Structure formats: structure tokens, C-alpha cells
Amino acid sequence: MKQKLSVSKVDTRPGYLLIEGLITLVIGVFAIWTIMTMIVYAGNEKKQNVINFHSYLSIIESDRYRFEIKQCQPSKCVMYSPVTKKTYRIERYQNMVRLAGAYKGHVPSLTNVQWVRWTKSGGCLRTDVTFDNGQKCSAYSKLPFKD
Template sequence: MISCTRNVNSQNVIHFHSYLSLLESDRYEFEIQKCDFNRCLLYSRTNHKPYKVEQYQDMIRLTGSYKGHMPLLPNIRQVRWCKDRGCLRTDVTFENGQKCSSYSKIPFKKR
């Protein structure tokens, strides 16, 4: 049982880093248009399209302007985003109570 718990914790960390990798990737070159606790509105500078990252049920998902979504991070209880020290701060609590936080150097769109 203990090894199973450690495995779930490891999987959560792997999924969290995978989520961060996509969010910070050069493939999209995201900039943040608006961010609140529940969601972030993003704009891709590479394909010139708007996106939204948000909690949906027990996952974080990425959606575009049209139907459909891409699950980014499963098994979450809660996520909170905020601007902190010029970075996007992501705080995630997983269903098993494990917590992960990260600062992402993603530019905020100047108003």
C-alpha cells in the first residue's frame, strides 16, 4: 500500500511537470491575456489563436475557440492561478491531498 501511494504521488508530479512543459513550450508561445483564480485566458503567438486553461471537473483542460478540449492534468481537487512576481503561479491540490506549486515565466499581455 505504501509503494502504491508513492507511485500515485510520483505520477502526480510527472503529470504536473508535463502540464508545465506544455504551458511554457515554444510550440504555443503563450502570453496571458487575463488570469483569475479559476481560469487563465491565453493567446498563442505562434498560431495567433486564443486559448483557455481552466479546471473542469477533476482535471485541468486546455480549450480553444471551438468545440473540444485537451486534458492537461488529471486527478485534481483544486487549482488556483495568480500573477505573482511577474510570473504565473499555479497551485494544485490533487485528489489525494498532495500539493504542487510552480512559477512560470509566461509574459502577461500589456494593456
């Protein structure tokens, strides 16, 4: 008895697996690139918050204004500049800390702020900030208090 081997004729396409592999490779590389970009962006956001905080400090401590603290409350500070002979206030407004004059207009000093507090501590103005991402910054500014 002879048995017949049945060999089915499969339509083979020689380049099909190569193209499939290349497409998979491209999708994989794109996925890894996306993940790496998100990680770098998350790290840059923290650095940007620190840079913005130091920029805020450079404004209130600058010789351009030479601010003197007239009134300090946890929610806002009223400052006087003998250089410009004007009164300014720094306060939290929505999700930012702004520097405003006595009239209309303001300059956003810090953005993405969740919480901020100003206190007088050891003859210095202490600024405590918590950003939306949970990052905290704190600084002492040696500004004279005007009684």
C-alpha cells in the same frame, strides 16, 4: 491392583500437518505480497502526480506555443499563442485541468485535481494545485502578460 492404561487409537495421517503448513505459508506470502503491492502503488500515485504536473508546465511554457497571458483569474487563464495565432484557455473542469481552444474540444492537462488557482505573482504566472490525495504542487511560469 493393576490399572489398565487405555490408549485410544487416533487415526493419524502423516502428511496432513505438512499440507496444512504449506497452505498457511502460501496464504501468508499472498497476504504480504498484497500489502507490499498496495504500498508501492500509493507511492507511485504521488510520483505520477508530480510527473503530470511537470508535463502540464512543459505544455504552457513550451516554445511550440509561446503563450502570452491575456487574462488571469483564480479559476481560469486566457492565453494567446502568437505561433498559432489562437486564443486558449486553461481552467478546471470537473476533476481535471484542461487546455481548450475557442471552440469545441479540450486536452486534459492534469487529472485527479481537487483544487487549482492561477495568480499573477512578480510578473510570473503562479499555478497552485491540490490533488485528490492531498498532495500539493506549485510553480512559477515566466510567461509574458499581454495588457
